Amino acid sequence: xxxxxLGSTGLRVSVMGLGAGGSxxxxxxxxxxxxxxxAVVRRALELGVNLIDxxxxxxxxxxxxxxxxxxxxxxxxxxxKKSVPRDITPxxxxxxxxxxxRRLGVETIDVYQLHAVRxxxxxxxxxxxxxxxxxxxxxxKIRFLxxxxxxxRDTNHEMLQMALEDNCWQVMMVGFNLLNQTAxxxxxxxxxxxxxxxxxxFAVRRAFSQPERMRAIxxxxxxxxxxxxxxxxxxxxxxxxxxxxAVSLPDAAYRFCRCEPGADVxxxxxxxxxxxxxxxxxxxxxxxxxxxxxxxxxxxxxxxSISGS
Ligand SMILES: NC(=O)c1ccc[n+]([C@@H]2O[C@H](COP(=O)([O-])OP(=O)(O)OC[C@H]3O[C@@H](n4cnc5c(N)ncnc54)[C@H](OP(=O)(O)O)[C@@H]3O)[C@@H](O)[C@H]2O)c1
Numbered sequence: 162x163x164x165x166x167l168g169s170t171g172l173r174v175s176v177m178g179l180g181a182g183g184s185x186x187x188x189x190x191x192x193x194x195x196x197x198x199x200a201v202v203r204r205a206l207e208l209g210v211n212l213i214d215x216x217x218x219x220x221x222x223x224x225x226x227x228x229x230x231x232x233x234x235x236x237x238x239x240x241x242k243k244s245v246p247r248d249i250t251p252x253x254x255x256x257x258x259x260x261x262x263r264r265l266g267v268e269t270i271d272v273y274q275l276h277a278v279r280x281x282x283x284x285x286x287x288x289x290x291x292x293x294x295x296x297x298x299x300x301x302k303i304r305f306l307x308x309x310x311x312x313x314r315d316t317n318h319e320m321l322q323m324a325l326e327d328n329c330w331q332v333m334m335v336g337f338n339l340l341n342q343t344a345x346x347x348x349x350x351x352x353x354x355x356x357x358x359x360x361x362x363f364a365v366r367r368a369f370s371q372p373e374r375m376r377a378i379x380x381x382x383x384x385x386x387x388x389x390x391x392x393x394x395x396x397x398x399x400x401x402x403x404x405x406x407a408v409s410l411p412d413a414a415y416r417f418c419r420c421e422p423g424a425d426v427x428x429x430x431x432x433x434x435x436x437x438x439x440x441x442x443x444x445x446x447x448x449x450x451x452x453x454x455x456x457x458x459x460x461x462x463x464x465x466s467i468s469g470s
Pocket of ligand 1: 180182184188214215277311334363364365366411431432436439
């Protein structure tokens with residue numbers, strides 16, 4: 162597994178990260194036995210994945226904690242998050258952080274993120290909570306401050322535009338995939354310049370794992386005037402990706418993101434060891450052909466209204 166440095170944090174991280182949220186929540190969303198979910202975490206570590214992303218809201222912190230138990234603490238980068246309801250107080254944040262530490266079974270969280278912050282909440286959240294995050298950092302409970310966007314609704318990265326104006330964030334979680342590539346100009350250009358590490362979500366999501374969902378998304382994009390109807394009318398519109406070296410749609414989707422300059426860690430969410438193993442293989446493959454990559458960029462160049470969920 163290749164590694165990169167996560168912005169100016171200096172953390173050396175695997176280019177694939179394990180996501181413990183999304184539709185699968187390590188299998189918890191479809192009632193996978195807990196031992197199977199723990200096995201996904203352990204197998205990921207065995208295969209060289211060293212960054213795991215979870216959240217208080219996912220209710221998977223304990224699974225992650227069990228998965229990393231016994232592993233040298235400095236060999237794994239743990240990221241978790243706190244949701245920010247309108248009435249959140251600094252005391253709530255502190256209490257949640259301490260709960261996350263307990264559930265993960267560690268003394269320090271490597272990247273502690275404010276979760277799915279909406280554009281209209283950013284200023285209030287920053288002003289209310291950043292001082293507490295800095296205190297938690299000074300106390301050694303967290304190492305780096307992160308923020309994640311609400312990509313389902315904020316498909317144009319409005320919140321991150323604001324966060325990029327401030328100096329407090331070392332890590333940003335960004336929605337990016339083959340369909341919605343707006344982060345290239347709106348986020349990665351700036352995070353690269355500023356030394357902010359990026360974690361990529363939504364690489365595959367439902368669009369690239371459920372063919373019927375992809376059909377519906379393509380029709381939506383045509384209706385919005387963001388996609389050429391000729392493309393979506395084809396029987397197998399994504400054939401060009403397979404011709405360009407991909408072994409499957411999820412494979413193409415992960416490899417497309419992995420090769421994007423400025424995309425440090427691409428998160429992969431699954432509850433299935435066989436999907437995990439096949440995704441690790443995707444991250445070991447070379448980029449898609451230059452022709453397939455250029456075509457994917459051209460076809461979806463105007464898309465900014467969907468997340469792929
Ligand atoms: N705002 C936020 O902060 C936010 C929002 C969303 C996500 N996230 C983070 O980002 C992580 C990744 O996002 P994501 O969950 O959307 O991940 P993803 O990797 O883009 O998509 C995962 C989905 O694809 C399926 N899948 C994975 N590998 C597959 C394969 N080889 N073949 C077929 N299907 C496959 C999974 O189902 P199976 O279980 O069946 O494999 C799952 O439903 C999350 O886990 C979470 O940590 C953060």
